[in-house]
Amino acid sequence: MAEIKLINVAKTYGKGRKAKNAVHDLxxxxxxxxxxxxxGPSGCGxxxxxxxxxxxxxxxxxxxxxxxxxxxxxxxxKRDLAFVFQDYALYPHMSVFENIAFGLRMRKVPKAEIHTRxxxxxxxxxxxxxxxxxxxxxxxxQRQRVALARAIARRPAVFLFDEPLSNLDALLRDQTRSELxxxxxxxxxxxxxxxxxxxxxxxxxxxxxxMSRGKLEQFGTPFEVxxxxxxxxVASFVGKPRMNLFTAAKLASGHYGxxxxxxxxxxxxxxxxxxxxxxxxxECDLRVPSSGEAAHGTVRTVEPLGNVSDVILxxxxxxxxxxxxxxGTFQPGDEVVIDTQRARVxxxxxxxGLRI
Amino acid sequence: xxxxxxxxRHVKRRMTAIACSILVLLVMLFFLAPFVWMIIYSIYPSxxxxxxIPDLSAANLTAGAYARLFSDTSFLVPMxxxxxxxxxxxxxxxxxxxxxxxxxxxxxFRGRQTLLMSMMTVQAIPVIVLAVPLFILxxxxxxxxxxxxLILTYTAFILPLVIWMMVGFFEDLPxxxxxxxRIDGCSRFQIMYKIAFPLAAPGMAATAxxxxxxxxxxxxxxxxxxxxxxxxxxxxxxxxxxxxxxDYTSAATAGxxxxxxxxxxxxxAQKWIIRGLTEGAVKG
Numbered sequence: 104m105a106e107i108k109l110i111n112v113a114k115t116y117g118k119g120r121k122a123k124n125a126v127h128d129l130x131x132x133x134x135x136x137x138x139x140x141x142x143g144p145s146g147c148g149x150x151x152x153x154x155x156x157x158x159x160x161x162x163x164x165x166x167x168x169x170x171x172x173x174x175x176x177x178x179x180x181k182r183d184l185a186f187v188f189q190d191y192a193l194y195p196h197m198s199v200f201e202n203i204a205f206g207l208r209m210r211k212v213p214k215a216e217i218h219t220r221x222x223x224x225x226x227x228x229x230x231x232x233x234x235x236x237x238x239x240x241x242x243x244x245q246r247q248r249v250a251l252a253r254a255i256a257r258r259p260a261v262f263l264f265d266e267p268l269s270n271l272d273a274l275l276r277d278q279t280r281s282e283l284x285x286x287x288x289x290x291x292x293x294x295x296x297x298x299x300x301x302x303x304x305x306x307x308x309x310x311x312x313x314m315s316r317g318k319l320e321q322f323g324t325p326f327e328v329x330x331x332x333x334x335x336x337v338a339s340f341v342g343k344p345r346m347n348l349f350t351a352a353k354l355a356s357g358h359y360g361x362x363x364x365x366x367x368x369x370x371x372x373x374x375x376x377x378x379x380x381x382x383x384x385x386e387c388d389l390r391v392p393s394s395g396e397a398a399h400g401t402v403r404t405v406e407p408l409g410n411v412s413d414v415i416l417x418x419x420x421x422x423x424x425x426x427x428x429x430x431g432t433f434q435p436g437d438e439v440v441i442d443t444q445r446a447r448v449x450x451x452x453x454x455x456g457l458r459i
Numbered sequence: 460x461x462x463x464x465x466x467x468r469h470v471k472r473r474m475t476a477i478a479c480s481i482l483v484l485l486v487m488l489f490f491l492a493p494f495v496w497m498i499i500y501s502i503y504p505s506x507x508x509x510x511x512i513p514d515l516s517a518a519n520l521t522a523g524a525y526a527r528l529f530s531d532t533s534f535l536v537p538m539x540x541x542x543x544x545x546x547x548x549x550x551x552x553x554x555x556x557x558x559x560x561x562x563x564x565x566x567x568f569r570g571r572q573t574l575l576m577s578m579m580t581v582q583a584i585p586v587i588v589l590a591v592p593l594f595i596l597x598x599x600x601x602x603x604x605x606x607x608x609l610i611l612t613y614t615a616f617i618l619p620l621v622i623w624m625m626v627g628f629f630e631d632l633p634x635x636x637x638x639x640x641r642i643d644g645c646s647r648f649q650i651m652y653k654i655a656f657p658l659a660a661p662g663m664a665a666t667a668x669x670x671x672x673x674x675x676x677x678x679x680x681x682x683x684x685x686x687x688x689x690x691x692x693x694x695x696x697x698x699x700x701x702x703x704x705x706d707y708t709s710a711a712t713a714g715x716x717x718x719x720x721x722x723x724x725x726x727x728a729q730k731w732i733i734r735g736l737t738e739g740a741v742k743g
Contacts, residue, residue: 159638180644192635196657209644 105170105183105260105293107133107156112165114151114317125151126317129165133310138287138294140304143314144340149297150265152314156295157186157263169261180209184261185254189269191246193238193253199225200234203253224256227286244275251283255290262287262294268303280306301341305329313337330447335456338381338449344413346381349421350453353377364419365397366441370448373459381449385426388442389414389433398438405433416441494718500711501525524712534713537695541717543606544691545675548613552621552670555614557663560625561651565637575626578619586616590683597684604688612684613674620673621666628662629655668728672721692717 114126126148133139141149154160156167158179167175174182185206193202200221207217225231228248238246247267254262268276268283284307287294298304304311305325313320313328313336321333332338338346351359357371359380368380392398400418412431416423416439425441433439450459499515500508507519528534563571593612594603602608632655640650656663678693685694696717699710 157642159641179641184642186639186642188635188639190633190635192633192639194636194639194654194658196660205640206643209649 106135106168107261107293107295108166108168108171109133109152109156110166110168112152112155112167113163114148114155114160115163124317126155129319131312131319131322133293133295136291136293137309138284138296138307139310139312140296140298140308141312141314142298142301142304142341143320144299146316147314148317149299149312149314151317153263153265153295153297156261157184158182159186182261183259184263185257185259187250187254187262187264187267189266191238191250191270193246193249195238198235198237199230199241199249202238202249203256206253206257220256220258221252224252227255228252243271244279247271247275247279251286255286260292262290262292264294264296266298267296269298269300283307301343305341311341313340315340331458332381332449333458335379335381335451338451342383344384344424344426346383346449347387347423348379348381348451349418349423351378351380361419361421364399366399366418366423368443368448370450373450375452375459378453378459379451379456381451382443382446384413384424385411386443386446387423387425388445389416389425389427389431389439390442392438392440396440399441400439402433402435402437402439404435405431407431414439497711497714497718500707501715505708524708525716528709528712528716534695537690537692538716540606540689541675541692544609544613544681544689545671547606547610548617548674549667549671551610551614552618553663553667556618556621556666557625557656557659558651560622561629561655563622564626564629565634575623578623581616581619586679590680593680594683603684604686606689609681609684609689609691610674612680613677616680617670617673621670624666624669625659625662628659628666632658665728668724671724676717676721 109129109131112126112129113124116123116125129152141152143149151160155162155175158174158177158181162175165175166173169182169184179186193199194205197205203221203224204217207220212220221234222231225234228251230245230248230252233241233245233249238249241249247270250267268279271279280303287307296304296307305328308325310322310324311328312322315336321328321337323331323333328337328341332341332346335348339348349361351361351368353374353376354360354367357369357373358367359370359373359378360367368382370380400416400423403415403417403422406413406415407430411426411428414425414427414431414433416425418441423441427433451457452459499513501524502521503513503515503519504521504523507514563575597603597605597608597612602611636654636658637650640654645653676693677691678697681689681691681694682697685691690698692713696710696713699706699713
């Protein structure tokens with residue numbers, strides 16, 4: 104078991120004028136036995152961070168500690184970790200058994216022990232019947248399991264996953280995701296999981312590190328990331344459908360409105376003249392304006408999903424999304440009022456994007 | 460679509476297929492005829508072939524020319540020389556070339572592209588331009604008419620080609636496999652011979668065969684750089700053509716003997732190249 108500590112870790116590619124910072128000054132601690140996801144869009148530095156933890160890439164600055172020992176100058180195999188690759192990276196010239204056993208052989212584990220561990224890992228992942236096959240004879244899902252078995256058989260202190268589910272079809276992905284969660288509960292090893300899929304991050308993780316452009320935006324529990332996004336980026340990136348974000352101007356103390364519309368939001372504690380406001384679509388209700396009440400916007404389209412419907416509104420020059428239960432009663436062209444009574448209002452500084 | 464149009468399309472397709480087959484046959488004939496004629500010459504007495512319409516009945520068949528050549532030391536020595544030169548050149552080229560190509564394919568360093576380009580430039584220089592300087596050079600260092608001199612020369616010519624080809628094969632290997640091997644505890648060297656080389660084996664085999672064929676069947680350099688001691692098979696074969704007379708049977712037989720290993724190796728190479736070893740390595 105292990106705790107991973109990143110202290111001011113940075114990665115720069117190139118030298119001099121051509122130097123490009125891929126990762127800036129990362130500092131956080133991944134507690135022993137926890138499952139942490141690195142979440143962000145492509146090119147945000149999440150895979151680079153994982154590779155630096157693994158030792159597949161050198162760090163340009165800072166320190167990485169595993170269980171209090173500095174590891175950033177150690178070779179990958181000396182860090183006691185296993186890595187599951189996005190493309191599985193199975194050795195095509197070896198059988199499934201040899202693939203799982205390879206890492207153990209390289210570490211000079213006794214033959215009998217290798218056999219026990221390989222069969223145990225294969226049994227856990229239900230791939231015992233394909234142990235003698237070559238990877239090319241397996242389906243995508245089976246290959247994924249072999250890659251997982253290879254990691255498990257090593258019994259490492261840390262598991263690193265680099266988007267391991269992204270090559271599976273939707274159904275298999277959901278199934279494997281649940282299995283991964285159970286596997287983590289069973290093994291209890293510290294796990295770091297890179298993904299751009301927020302659903303995966305939310306369902307699997309104890310904590311999520313949201314990254315953007317090489318910087319850490321927020322490191323918190325799924326609850327914190329969803330309900331208390333630290334930056335506007337986190338607010339816009341996490342949550343499906345995306346949070347409604349718009350610039351609002353102060354109308355009166357604690358009272359903000361979207362310019363050119365009658366849509367207003369009460370934010371008692373804030374005094375800034377202008378700020379970015381975020382509202383989750385599922386927390387905003389719609390209703391027909393009562394007599395004499397001015398409408399906030401007009402329904403543009405309705406997208407029914409079965410249990411809910413996404414209603415897209417034109418509110419002034421902005422688009423606003425509201426998720427209503429069932430098929431809803433609204434038609435395109437209807438004038439509606441947005442009811443934000445039960446919504447959490449997220450406020451962000453217009454310049455820094457930080458939560459107010 | 461009407462029936463007649465369907466038939467005309469069918470006929471058209473068939474005609475195209477027949478035309479293609481005829482074309483292939485013609486091309487095959489063009490390439491194979493000299494070789495078949497050479498084989499015929501090696502297994503029939505020349506008297507049978509040179510007088511009007513040749514009588515190719517089984518009664519005339521003879522392996523005498525082969526027996527004669529295989530019992531003749533002046534033929535066996537050049538054959539041994541060719542084998543030594545071919546195998547040694549191939550071994551050196553593959554050992555040095557693979558390691559070099561792996562480094563070029565996997566490490567990013569200054570001048571990498573220039574290095575690769577300069578290797579190809581060597582290939583652009585006609586051998587004839589270098590023949591005389593090479594002759595003078597080898598003579599001055601005492602390697603003229605020596606097998607080692609010949610091996611060294613062939614290595615210099617073939618190595619850049621080997622590296623060039625192998626770089627392509629190594630670059631095609633998914634880098635994640637090597638990263639997985641690093642996590643599994645392989646050193647750079649172990650990654651090379653446990654992962655990269657077995658996976659690039661089809662490419663390596665094809666390259667090795669190319670290197671062997673080039674050095675085994677080269678005539679020009681061997682002719683310039685040897686006189687008696689290190690004469691190779693192609694030079695010996697050419698020697699059957701005298702100034703006033705030519706021993707066609709021996710020349711054809713020697714030609715077949717020179718060509719057979721090349722033919723066998725090419726067939727093996729074909730099998731190797733077709734086998735897609737990396738299939739199933741990664742997603743898909």
